[in-house]
Amino acid sequence: MNAFSPDITFDLAQSELRELNGALHKATGETNAKLWRVLNPNGRHALAAGVDAPLTIQVEGHVGYYCAGMNQQASIIIHGNAGVGVAENMMSGFVHVLGDASQAAGATAHGGMLRIDGNASARCGISMKGVDIIVKGSIGHMSAFMGQSGNLIVFGDAGEALGDSLYEAKLFVRGSVKSLGADCIEKELRDEHKKLLSDKLAAAGLSGSIDVSEFKRYGSARRLYNFHIDNVDAY
Amino acid sequence: MCGIVGIFLKDPKLEPELGQMLSSMLCVMTDRGPDSAGFAIYGTGAADHVKLSLRAVEGYDFEGLAHSLSVVVGGDPRLVVRASHAVIEVPADQEAAVRAALAAHHPEVAIVGTGARMEIFKEIGLPSAVAERFDLPKMSGTHGIGHTRMATESAVTTAGAHPFSTGADQCLVHNGSLSNHNDLRRQLKREGIAFATENDSEVAAGYLTWRMKNGATLGEALEAGLKDLDGFFTFVVGTESGFGVLRDPIACKPAVMAETDQYVAFASEYRALVNLPGIADARVFEPEPATVYFWDRAA
Structure with a gap:
């Protein structure tokens, strides 16, 4: 167990999930109840979804769907794997999955940072709108589909159709990319991008863990923004 | 939406617990599928014998049926009755004769599956009620x-419940929905495959049966299914x-696996695995899309 001395401990083998989520929704972070520990999550869905306070929440085990969904301000650390849609629609804060994440990690998230130490499955960062997602392992197919803004940084490989129908999200992959989706192209990794990567890795607590010049950058070719008859085959 | 589960024991010490483990997994998956439930269990089998899993109305006189088959098989076959189902065990070389006798004289009895060790039970109702009814x-x-x-493609009936038999000692459970099942059913009927329902999953089972009849291994049949089955699926196939x-290449339907020194377990959601022994230290992972996985007992 890590050296973490919680103000409040919720054991979900003893208490209902709704009781935990209700208490988290009432928390302001202005009292002494800032450090929370959750035991026995046992794959429950929507755990710590909708938190809007500067709390630190340590979850000791695997979680189900939509954990930390809609998160604002909170740091949510999952000591295990996360099910579908972890940190979906996050607005701000920091979500850290120490294991693997299932599909649609960080889907539609507007802000904050999602760090995944293992792999993420298909559709990682689908429709991302400003979140930073860092995956130390690899990501599955159709990741960053229709990504609008934010950064997806992958230490490993990417599956098929990376960045299909991409808007302005920036994608950085260090390993191989199985295939690029429609309108996604490789772009030059310039100094400004290396700085961006260094800054993001520092913010994720991963400074110096990797040579940022090893990444390749992918982005939108901007051919599909508006309907154009010449591009009809690509839609 | 449906829930599917599977467990394969590496440690023989857990074999007496198999039903309890599977029952617990099924009941957690009630929110994914409250309409009907079913399961296949691979238990003991006698050499040169085959088990027929039969289904009829509740209270059916299976004793009388077994007795009437004694003429065919030469002596009363071994019989275990469980509510609306019964398993009879007959010499393997008599299977065809028993099937013929059932078809000719007992159209009210359906053969749910056959095999040296496989037994199949399925009914409409909540998973907990189904598990209890058959004493899982x-x-x-x-x-x-x-x-x-949770029925989407066809009616809530016992015949539409899973697992579907795909051959001797083989069966299939499916989470998803196929979009080309009507067309495929017509083609398979022309190839001589019989169907009891309008259910899409039964077509997937029939498809695998047809492929294997034509010489494919189960692995090859599943690989071919990636090309010929259109729609969403996560399949678990018992052998x-x-x-x-x-899982289909898009992988819309969830799947999670857990492996320890004692077992390999599959479930639609991790929740269904949490009561398994040693789960806290299990390797938990998501199977890749469009990839055939097998866990086999070494022959």
């Missing part, structure tokens, strides 16, 4: 698969020696 928690075996159904898992 007390069953033992080497491996088993199960299904909880005499273990089970296989296949």
Whole structure:
């Protein structure tokens, strides 16, 4: 167990999930109840979804769907794997999955940072709108589909159709990319991008863990923004 | 939406617990499938004998049926009755004669599956009620698969419940929906495959049966299914020696696996695995799309 001395401990083998989520929704972070520990999550869905306070929440085990969904301000650390849609629609804060994440990690998230130490499955960062997602392992197919803004940084490989129908999200992959989706192209990794990567890795607590010049950058070719008859085959 | 589960034991010490483990997994999957439930258990089998899993109306006189078959098989076959189902065990070389006798004289009895070790039970109702009705928690075996159904493609009937038999000692459970099942059913009917329902999953089972009749291994049949089956699927396929898992290339339907020194387990959601022994230290992972997985007992 890590050296973490919680103000409040919720054991979900003893208490209902709704009781935990209700208490988290009432928390302001202005009292002494800032450090929370959750035991026995046992794959429950929507755990710590909708938190809007500067709390630190340590979850000791695997979680189900939509954990930390809609998160604002909170740091949510999952000591295990996360099910579908972890940190979906996050607005701000920091979500850290120490294991693997299932599909649609960080889907539609507007802000904050999602760090995944293992792999993420298909559709990682689908429709991302400003979140930073860092995956130390690899990501599955159709990741960053229709990504609008934010950064997806992958230490490993990417599956098929990376960045299909991409808007302005920036994608950085260090390993191989199985295939690029429609309108996604490789772009030059310039100094400004290396700085961006260094800054993001520092913010994720991963400074110096990797040579940022090893990444390749992918982005939108901007051919599909508006309907154009010449591009009809690509839609 | 449906829930599917499977467990394959590596450690024989757990075999008496198999039914209890599978039952617990099925009941957690009730929210994914409250309409009907079913399971296949691979227990003991006698050499040169085959088990026929039969289904009829509740209260059916299976004793009388077994007795009437004694003329065919030369002596009363071994019979275990469980509510609306019964398993009769007959010499393997008499299977065809028994099937013929059932078809000719007992159209009210459906053969749900056959095999040296496989037994199949399925009914409409909540998974907990189905498990209790067939006394699943007390069953033992080497491996088993199960299904909880939320019907989308066809009616809520016992015949539409999973697992579907795909051949001797083989069966299939499916989470998803196929979009080309009507067309495929017509083609398979022309190839001589019989169907009892309008259910899309039964077509997937029939498809695998047809492929294997034409010489494919189960692995090859599943690979071919990636091309010929259009729609969403996560399949778990039970075989005499273990089970296989296949997800469609898009992987819309969830799947999670857990492996320890004692077992390999599959479920639609991790929640269904949390009561398994040693789960806290299990390797938990998501099977890749469009990849055939098998866990087999070494022959």
